[in-house]
Amino acid sequence: MFAKAGKWLDDRLGLSTLIELGSHKTVPVHRYSVFYYLGGMTLFFFLVQVFTGVLLMLYYRPSANEAFESVEFLMTVVPFGWLIRSIHSWSANLMVFFAVLHLISVYFMKAYRAPREITWASGVLLLFLILGFGFSGYLLPWNQLAFFATKVGTDIAGVVPFVGEWMLRFLRGGDRVSGGTLSRFYGWHVAVLPAITTVVLLLHLALVQVKGMSVPPAAEEESRKRTPMKFFPHFALRDLSGWIFALGVLAALAALFPWELGEKADLFAPAYENIRPEWYFVFMFQTLKLVPGGEILGLEYEAIPILLFGALGALLLLVPFLDRRASRDGKSVGWSLAGVAALIFVVAMTCWGYASLLPLYIVFITTILLMLFAFITRGRREEGR
Amino acid sequence: MDANSPQPRRTFINWFLGSTLGAAAATFIYPIFRYVSPPRIPEATTNQVDAGDVNDPVLKDKGFKIVRFGAEPVILLKASDTDYRAFSATCTHLDCIVGYQPDRTRIYCNCHGGCYDLNGRNVSGPPPKPLTAFKVNLVTKGSEPAKIVVSRA
Numbered sequence: 268m269f270a271k272a273g274k275w276l277d278d279r280l281g282l283s284t285l286i287e288l289g290s291h292k293t294v295p296v297h298r299y300s301v302f303y304y305l306g307g308m309t310l311f312f313f314l315v316q317v318f319t320g321v322l323l324m325l326y327y328r329p330s331a332n333e334a335f336e337s338v339e340f341l342m343t344v345v346p347f348g349w350l351i352r353s354i355h356s357w358s359a360n361l362m363v364f365f366a367v368l369h370l371i372s373v374y375f376m377k378a379y380r381a382p383r384e385i386t387w388a389s390g391v392l393l394l395f396l397i398l399g400f401g402f403s404g405y406l407l408p409w410n411q412l413a414f415f416a417t418k419v420g421t422d423i424a425g426v427v428p429f430v431g432e433w434m435l436r437f438l439r440g441g442d443r444v445s446g447g448t449l450s451r452f453y454g455w456h457v458a459v460l461p462a463i464t465t466v467v468l469l470l471h472l473a474l475v476q477v478k479g480m481s482v483p484p485a486a487e488e489e490s491r492k493r494t495p496m497k498f499f500p501h502f503a504l505r506d507l508s509g510w511i512f513a514l515g516v517l518a519a520l521a522a523l524f525p526w527e528l529g530e531k532a533d534l535f536a537p538a539y540e541n542i543r544p545e546w547y548f549v550f551m552f553q554t555l556k557l558v559p560g561g562e563i564l565g566l567e568y569e570a571i572p573i574l575l576f577g578a579l580g581a582l583l584l585l586v587p588f589l590d591r592r593a594s595r596d597g598k599s600v601g602w603s604l605a606g607v608a609a610l611i612f613v614v615a616m617t618c619w620g621y622a623s624l625l626p627l628y629i630v631f632i633t634t635i636l637l638m639l640f641a642f643i644t645r646g647r648r649e650e651g652r
Numbered sequence: 653m654d655a656n657s658p659q660p661r662r663t664f665i666n667w668f669l670g671s672t673l674g675a676a677a678a679t680f681i682y683p684i685f686r687y688v689s690p691p692r693i694p695e696a697t698t699n700q701v702d703a704g705d706v707n708d709p710v711l712k713d714k715g716f717k718i719v720r721f722g723a724e725p726v727i728l729l730k731a732s733d734t735d736y737r738a739f740s741a742t743c744t745h746l747d748c749i750v751g752y753q754p755d756r757t758r759i760y761c762n763c764h765g766g767c768y769d770l771n772g773r774n775v776s777g778p779p780p781k782p783l784t785a786f787k788v789n790l791v792t793k794g795s796e797p798a799k800i801v802v803s804r805a
Contacts, residue, residue: 415763418748419746436689442692537718567780
C-alpha cells in the first residue's frame with residue numbers, strides 16, 4: 268500500500284528526480300574537508316532560532332510598558348520558558364560564532380573564486396543580516412543593557428555624513444530611543460529580517476548546490492586522488508551527528524547558564540559600570556573607546572573608525588570582485604595576509620575589551636576542536652577512484 | 653534608419669512602457685519612504701523643573717541624581733554642601749547617560765570611558781564636546797535651602 272501511495276505521490280511531485288539528483292551529489296575529500304561542515308552548522312542554529320523564536324512570540328509583548336514584564340513572566344512562571352529563551356540567546360551567539368568561522372574558512376580557502384562570487388556575497392549579506400538579528404533582538408527584553416546598546420548603536424548610525432540623521436531617526440522611530448524604537452525593532456526582528464534572510468539563504472543554498480563545493484587550490488591534487496564522499500548518506504550523517512552534538516551543547520549551556528534578564532530599562536539612569544555589548548561587537552566597542560574626542564574638517568574623530576568599519580564591511584562583500592588574482596592564479600598572498608591582520612586585530616581588541624585572554628583561549632580551543640572533528644570525519648584513505 | 657522599419661516603434665514602446673513602470677514604482681516608493689521616516693513631533697519646551705528636595709536620599713547617598721528635564725536627562729550633582737551643579741546627562745560621545753564619581757571628582761560615562769570635570773568640560777576619553785550646563789537655584793524655606801530648581805542657563 269505504501270508503494271502504491273509512493274507511486275501516486277511520485278507521479279504528481281516527481282520526487283524520484285530529486286532523489287536521483289541527490290544521490291549523485293558528492294563532497295570532495297581532502298585535508299580541509301572539515302570546513303565544509305561549518306555552513307551546515309550555522310544553518311542548524313538558524314533553524315533553532317526560527318523554532319524557539321516562534322515559541323517566544325507566544326508570550327512576548329512588544330511595548331515599553333510590558334516587554335520587560337512579559338520576558339520576566341516567561342522566565343519565571345511559564346514552564347520551560349527560561350529554557351526556550353536561554354536556548355534562543357545561546358543559539359544566537361553560536362550562530363554568529365559559526366557564521367564567522369564559516370566566513371573565515373571560506374576566505375582563506377579562497378572559495379570565493381570564480382564562479383562563486385555571488386555565493387560569497389550572499390553569504391556576507393547573510394552574516395550582516397545575522398548581526399542585524401542580534402542587534403534588533405537585543406533590545407526586545409527592554410532591560411538596561413538593551414537600552415544603552417541601542418542608544419549607542421543607533422547613535423553610531425547618526426555619525427555617517429549626510430544620511431546619518433535620517434538613518435538615526437529611521438532606526439529609532441523618532442529622535443530618542445523609546446517605546447517606538449521597540450516596536451520597530453520587533454517588526455524587523457520577527458518579520459522584515461526573517462523575510463529577507465529566507466530569500467538570501469535560499470539563494471545561498473541553491474548556489475552551493477549548483478556550483479558544488481569549492482576545493483582550495485592547495486588541496487586540488489589531494490582531492491583528485493581521493494574518492495569524493497557521497498552526500499547521502501555519508502556527508503549528511505556526519506552533518507547530522509554534528510547537529511545532535513550541537514543540540515546537546517546548546518541544552519547544556521542553556522541549563523547551566525540561563526540567560527540573564529537584568530534590570531528593566533530606565534530612561535533616566537546612568538549607564539552601569541562595565542557595560543559592554545555582545546562579544547561580536549566588542550572589537551568595535553573597544554576601538555571607539557580608544558579614539559579621543561576632537562574634530563577634523565567638520566568630522567568628529569569617532570566618525571573615522573565608524574566609517575572605516577563600514578567601508579571594511581563593504582570591502583568584505585566585494586572581496587571576490589577585488590581579488591581577481593585568486594581566480595586567475597589560485598593564490599593571492601596579499602589578501603591572505605590582510606585577512607590574518609584583520610583576525611589578529613579583532614581578537615586582540617576583543618581581549619583588550621574584556622581585559623582578559625579568554626577570547627584567545629576560545630580561538631585555540633576552537634582550532635583544536637576543528638582538528639579533532641576533521642580527524643573523526645575524515646574520508647577513507649584509499650587512492651584513486 | 654528607415655522610418656518604416658519596426659525598430660524605432662519597438663524602441664518607443666519599450667521606452668514608453670519602461671518609463672510608465674518607473675513612474676509607477678516611484679509612486680509606490682515615495683509614500684513608503686515617507687511612511688518609514690518617523691514624523692517630527694515638537695517636544696514641549698521645558699525651561700525649568702523641580703529637582704526635588706535638598707535632603708533627597710539619592711542625592712545625599714550618591715552625590716548626584718538624574719532629573720527628568722522634559723524628555724531629556726539632566727544630571728544634578730552636589731559638589732559640596734552648598735555647591736549644586738547641573739548639566740545635560742547625555743554623553744556627547746554616543747548618547748549614553750553619564751554619572752558622577754564624587755571620589756574622583758569627575759563626571760564619568762560608563763559606556764566608553766568619557767570623562768568630564770565638574771564644569772562639564774570634556775577632559776579625557778572620547779567625548780568631543782562639553783556637557784551643556786544648566787542653572788541650579790535653591791529655594792529657601794525660612795533661612796535654610798529646601799528645594800532645588802533646575803533651569804536652562
